[in-house]
Amino acid sequence: xxxxxxxxxxxxxxxxxxxxxxxxxxxxxxxxxxxxxxxxxxxxxxxxxxxxxxxxxxxxxxxxxxxxxxxxxxxxxxxxxxxxxxxxxxxxxxxxxxxxxxxxxxxxxxxxxxxxxxxxxxxxxxxxxxxxxxxxxxxxxxxxxxxxxxxxxxxxxxxxxxxxxxxxxxxxxxxxxxxxxxxxxxxxxxxxxxxxxxxxxxxxxxxxxxxxxxxxxxxxxxxxxxxxxxxxxxxxxxxxxxxxxxxxxxxxxxxxxxxxxxxxxxxxxxxxxxxxxxxxxxxxxxxxxxxxxxxxxxxxxxxxxxxxxxxxxxxxxxxxxxxxxxxxxxxxxxxxxxxxxxxxxxx
Amino acid sequence: xxxxxxxxxxxxxxxxxxxxxxxxxxxxxxxxxxxxxxxxxxxxxxxxxxxxxxxxxxxxxxxxxxxxxxxxxxxxxxxxxxxxxxxxxxxxxxxxxxxxxxxxxxxxxxxxxxxxxxxxxxxxxxxxxxxxxxxxxxxxxxxxxxxxxxxxxxxxxxxxxxxxxxxxxxxxxxxxxxxxxxxxxxxxxxxxxxxxxxxxxxxxxxxxxxxxxxxxxxxxxxxxxxxxxxxxxxxxxxxxxxxxxxxxxxxxxxxxxxxxxxxxxxxxxxxxxxxxxxxxxxxxxxxxxxxxxxxxxxxxxxxxxxxxxxxxxxxxxxxxxxxxxxxxxxxxxxxxxxxxxxxxxxxxxxxxxxxxxxxxxxxxx
Numbered sequence: 001x002x003x004x005x006x007x008x009x010x011x012x013x014x015x016x017x018x019x020x021x022x023x024x025x026x027x028x029x030x031x032x033x034x035x036x037x038x039x040x041x042x043x044x045x046x047x048x049x050x051x052x053x054x055x056x057x058x059x060x061x062x063x064x065x066x067x068x069x070x071x072x073x074x075x076x077x078x079x080x081x082x083x084x085x086x087x088x089x090x091x092x093x094x095x096x097x098x099x100x101x102x103x104x105x106x107x108x109x110x111x112x113x114x115x116x117x118x119x120x121x122x123x124x125x126x127x128x129x130x131x132x133x134x135x136x137x138x139x140x141x142x143x144x145x146x147x148x149x150x151x152x153x154x155x156x157x158x159x160x161x162x163x164x165x166x167x168x169x170x171x172x173x174x175x176x177x178x179x180x181x182x183x184x185x186x187x188x189x190x191x192x193x194x195x196x197x198x199x200x201x202x203x204x205x206x207x208x209x210x211x212x213x214x215x216x217x218x219x220x221x222x223x224x225x226x227x228x229x230x231x232x233x234x235x236x237x238x239x240x241x242x243x244x245x246x247x248x249x250x251x252x253x254x255x256x257x258x259x260x261x262x263x264x265x266x267x268x269x270x271x272x273x274x275x276x277x278x279x280x281x282x283x284x285x286x287x288x289x290x291x292x293x294x295x296x297x298x299x300x301x302x303x304x305x306x307x308x309x310x311x312x313x314x315x316x317x318x319x320x321x322x323x324x325x326x327x328x329x330x331x332x333x334x335x336x337x338x339x340x341x342x343x344x345x346x347x
Numbered sequence: 348x349x350x351x352x353x354x355x356x357x358x359x360x361x362x363x364x365x366x367x368x369x370x371x372x373x374x375x376x377x378x379x380x381x382x383x384x385x386x387x388x389x390x391x392x393x394x395x396x397x398x399x400x401x402x403x404x405x406x407x408x409x410x411x412x413x414x415x416x417x418x419x420x421x422x423x424x425x426x427x428x429x430x431x432x433x434x435x436x437x438x439x440x441x442x443x444x445x446x447x448x449x450x451x452x453x454x455x456x457x458x459x460x461x462x463x464x465x466x467x468x469x470x471x472x473x474x475x476x477x478x479x480x481x482x483x484x485x486x487x488x489x490x491x492x493x494x495x496x497x498x499x500x501x502x503x504x505x506x507x508x509x510x511x512x513x514x515x516x517x518x519x520x521x522x523x524x525x526x527x528x529x530x531x532x533x534x535x536x537x538x539x540x541x542x543x544x545x546x547x548x549x550x551x552x553x554x555x556x557x558x559x560x561x562x563x564x565x566x567x568x569x570x571x572x573x574x575x576x577x578x579x580x581x582x583x584x585x586x587x588x589x590x591x592x593x594x595x596x597x598x599x600x601x602x603x604x605x606x607x608x609x610x611x612x613x614x615x616x617x618x619x620x621x622x623x624x625x626x627x628x629x630x631x632x633x634x635x636x637x638x639x640x641x642x643x644x645x646x647x648x649x650x651x652x653x654x655x656x657x658x659x660x661x662x663x664x665x666x667x668x669x670x671x672x673x674x675x676x677x678x679x680x681x682x683x684x685x686x687x688x689x690x691x692x693x694x695x696x697x698x699x700x701x702x703x704x705x706x707x708x709x710x711x712x
Contacts, residue, residue, distance in 0.1 A: 016451065016454070017454045018454060019453075019454040020450070020454070027684070027685055031685075197463060273695060327391055327392055328391065328569075329393070329396065330357060331392025331393075331396065332392070333392060334705060334706065334707055334708075336703075336704055336705075339684035339685050339693075340441070340450075340684075
């Protein structure tokens with residue numbers, strides 16, 4: 001549970017009805033998880049609150065994860081819901097230091113969804129799985145009435161074998177660890193927003209959706225010590241740093257100028273009035289590594305196209321649960337969890 | 348990004364801050380009008396670069412914050428009626444009404460849609476003739492031209508299912524209300540650059556002369572704001588009270604003539620209620636008689652909906668620069684973005700939201 005501070009009031013029980021902000025990754029979403037789900041399902045594995053659960057099977061350790069995909073529009077520049085589902089699942093396994101063994105996929109289809117579009121999605125699942133070196137080993141289909149879905153939703157489960165010698169989860173983060181990010185941030189969210197709003201730009205922003213397990217497994221195979229990994233999906237890098245700082249009870253210090261944001265992504269965010277640090281990525285992760293392993297980690301990451309832009313953005317230090325960011329003018333401020341989703345501004 | 352990165356340059360900001368420090372000889376209190384400027388100040392820590400003699404107080408220029416609570420209730424009521432759709436900019440959705448906000452109403456079945464332009468709402472009205480589409484027309488002079496264009500477009504296309512719920516306010520009457528109030532401390536203003544892009548700078552000259560205050564048209568990036576502060580401080584130190592426009596890359600003296608003509612065709616000046624401040628004469632816009640049929644409040648008989656604001660929320664003082672957000676006893680305790688007492692805590696231009704997000708422990712410079 002979070003420490004009590006001025007910024008984090010004791011979670012109030014949620015009531016009323018589900019709102020979109022409950023899925024937004026901010027404070028409101030956290031409270032739903034804490035008061036509805038974590039309370040109900042509490043157990044030592046879930047309570048580690050990592051992207052994938054680690055189960056022991058004799059000497060071997062299995063990683064397991066599950067994820068739902070409801071992106072609208074289902075096709076966006078740089079991918080579609082099918083490739084996204086495979087990448088998201090493989091990546092969650094990788095965050096526990098696991099090599100993917102198999103993925104299941106359940107397709108929830110809306111009446112009226114063109115079969116040709118479904119084929120496109122399925123083909124994308126197949127290609128993404130092949131490229132990631134994993135098979136779709138089980139599946140399911142359901143159809144809902146027209147108007148009850150956005151064409152297609154996908155739910156996946158992934159199972160992998162943990163190859164990391166030590167557990168990789170928030171409890172391993174130590175003061176002094178360096179914080180690395182695997183590339184420029186906010187690209188997926190910016191791509192989806194421009195596709196959704198029909199924004200016509202000079203250049204097309206492609207989603208960063210990609211499987212990132214190859215560089216992670218390579219780091220582990222070459223003996224780089226990794227304390228914790230997390231992919232910067234919902235709520236972006238700012239949100240996951242807040243989650244990890246809270247769960248690991250450490251402080252985080254980063255420099256705004258060190259976080260890579262591509263010019264076109266920065267422009268789109270400026271236009272919508274959004275902060276790219278809170279915008280979702282689907283092929284970027286944050287790695288916490290001891291100072292002694294920073295150079296080795298960056299060397300491995302930069303060998304892979306998907307993490308060629310890896311760089312250091314900060315260090316674990318400071319007050320537990322707090323993210324301090326040095327801004328562009330050299331003035332420090334807090335990088336807090338947002339309440340709900342970022343909403344586009346008036347002017 | 349061209350036209351942006353150069354104004355966020357740390358060296359340039361330092362040079363302006365140094366120049367301000369060299370110029371100032373005694374304490375001055377300046378107000379930035381626009382909530383966008385407030386957010387930039389708190390986000391970049393601009394106030395922390397200034398000498399201790401300069402105090403920046405935050406102005407009322409957050410359209411979301413000053414929209415009366417009754418208007419929010421009317422919007423919620425309208426969105427909840429069968430066959431009605433309320434289109435709004437995202438900013439308005441978390442603003443607390445008397446009992447709930449638009450996001451909550453949406454989750455409970457009201458048809459609320461986020462749009463990026465009022466013309467999107469006009470297009471929706473055209474595409475769905477059986478539904479009644481209302482655009483929540485909130486804003487200062489900046490958004491008035493686009494909203495005027497939406498109404499005229501709907502009129503040209505004969506769209507009788509399109510209306511706007513008007514909550515338009517004007518900057519100069521707000522400045523005058525602040526300057527004319529007994530407890531006023533503000534000695535100079537950073538005027539809102541975007542508003543002046545539309546309206547030009549002439550309407551500020553009588554105010555500067557009458558109240559002997561410098562008014563400097565100011566942009567939104569760190570270098571712009573520091574330049575505005577420098578020019579304001581120079582005037583004060585030299586005993587001048589003029590309107591100056593260093594934001595000439597966006598603001599022409601006469602503003603945007605075409606946009607102003609459009610606003611004048613569709614809107615007329617009227618008394619408006621300001622959330623937290625109450626009614627101010629000639630401080631807002633309403634539709635002209637020719638376009639009155641597009642007014643949602645009269646068309647859908649919403650005038651009976653009135654509301655009382657929370658006594659605990661001190662946003663009126665915050666909006667007039669008399670109270671810093673973190674000085675409010677409710678800040679961060681009873682009032683936070685999930686459970687806001689007032690609009691400034693949830694608007695992306697609200698001063699309380701800026702402090703909560705970037706400076707939750709409260710301390711200013």
